[in-house]
Amino acid sequence: MASELSHGKPALSVERITLTFGGLRALNEVSFDVVEGSVTSVIGPNGAGKTSLFNAVSGFYKPSGGSVRLFGETIDRVPAPERARLGLARTFQNIALFRGMTVLDNIKLGRHAHMSTGLLDALWYFGRARREELELRAEIERRIIDFLEIDHIRNAAVAALPYGLQKRVELARALAMRPRVLMLDEPVAGMNREETEDMARFILDVKEEWGVTILMVEHDMGMVMDISDHVVVLNFGEVIADGSPRAVAANPRVIEAYLGAGDVGDLRRRLQAGKGPTTGGKAA
Numbered sequence: 053m054a055s056e057l058s059h060g061k062p063a064l065s066v067e068r069i070t071l072t073f074g075g076l077r078a079l080n081e082v083s084f085d086v087v088e089g090s091v092t093s094v095i096g097p098n099g100a101g102k103t104s105l106f107n108a109v110s111g112f113y114k115p116s117g118g119s120v121r122l123f124g125e126t127i128d129r130v131p132a133p134e135r136a137r138l139g140l141a142r143t144f145q146n147i148a149l150f151r152g153m154t155v156l157d158n159i160k161l162g163r164h165a166h167m168s169t170g171l172l173d174a175l176w177y178f179g180r181a182r183r184e185e186l187e188l189r190a191e192i193e194r195r196i197i198d199f200l201e202i203d204h205i206r207n208a209a210v211a212a213l214p215y216g217l218q219k220r221v222e223l224a225r226a227l228a229m230r231p232r233v234l235m236l237d238e239p240v241a242g243m244n245r246e247e248t249e250d251m252a253r254f255i256l257d258v259k260e261e262w263g264v265t266i267l268m269v270e271h272d273m274g275m276v277m278d279i280s281d282h283v284v285v286l287n288f289g290e291v292i293a294d295g296s297p298r299a300v301a302a303n304p305r306v307i308e309a310y311l312g313a314g315d316v317g318d319l320r321r322r323l324q325a326g327k328g329p330t331t332g333g334k335a336a
């Protein structure tokens with residue numbers, strides 16, 4: 053079980069975020085803090101608003117109310133790519149890599165977040181960059197490749213790789229953005245047990261060795277309960293529980309929410325902290 057962080061400086065603060073689609077209120081005054089150095093997970097039944105929340109925090113959706121702070125600074129007016137430059141990186145639920153390109157080239161594109169040039173410029177960057185900067189970046193890429201144990205596939209085309217490795221490359225690209233806060237959207241969806249366990253270990257190492265704060269949406273309850281310091285539960289666009297994995301798993305409102313969503317068969321395993329299924333995919 054991960055350590056419980058009950059206090060500390062917020063890396064990210066979500067303050068009364070409201071998001072509507074036409075008449076539908078997907079998020080209703082959602083508030084919580086992501087403490088610096090924590091793994092914070094957002095869970096909830098299907099349609100609870102988790103993806104909407106991720107899109108609002110990373111700047112892809114514009115909330116109709118509320119505020120997001122990154123290390124104390126309001127970022128509400130900062131467009132999504134700029135947020136990455138400020139240290140807020142994310143991965144996507146469905147892998148968003150350039151499939152025809154090699155692993156290394158995909159990782160190199162991660163650093164694009166720190167460049168003032170456009171994407172095409174990024175591809176032509178080598179001729180113009182200062183040597184020291186290039187060397188520093190190459191060093192960061194080497195560290196990431198070693199760390200994620202993907203050296204043997206660095207020159208392979210992404211499309212040819214098994215799914216679990218593709219997800220790892222996506223993590224590598226996000227790390228190349230040198231984030232301070234990393235948002236992972238269902239990092240183990242579709243993975244088998246072994247791939248899930250590897251990814252859980254990498255996420256903990258990113259937190260501990262790289263000092264990156266993690267905000268994660270994930271359906272795999274075993275994994276969430278194993279590696280989270282803090283769990284936020286959404287239901288119908290509202291926070292219904294917020295606390296340690298143990299406290300959340302024992303919360304009757306959480307149990308009721310999953311029952312209400314018809315997830316009865318999976319409920320017991322889902323809410324037994326650290327003992328849930330780690331077979332991956334959407335459990336609901």
Ligand SMILES: Nc1ncnc2c1ncn2[C@@H]1O[C@H](COP(=O)(O)OP(=O)(O)OP(=O)(O)O)[C@@H](O)[C@H]1O
Nearest residue numbers: 073076077078096097098099100101102103104105
């Ligand atoms: N682009 C959109 N347009 C209209 N409604 C949307 C849009 N995106 C989400 N919604 C609605 O907002 C609500 C929250 O959806 P959201 O995808 O955020 O939930 P979720 O918790 O991520 O679900 P899942 O676990 O299935 O991914 C749902 O009722 C959904 O139908």
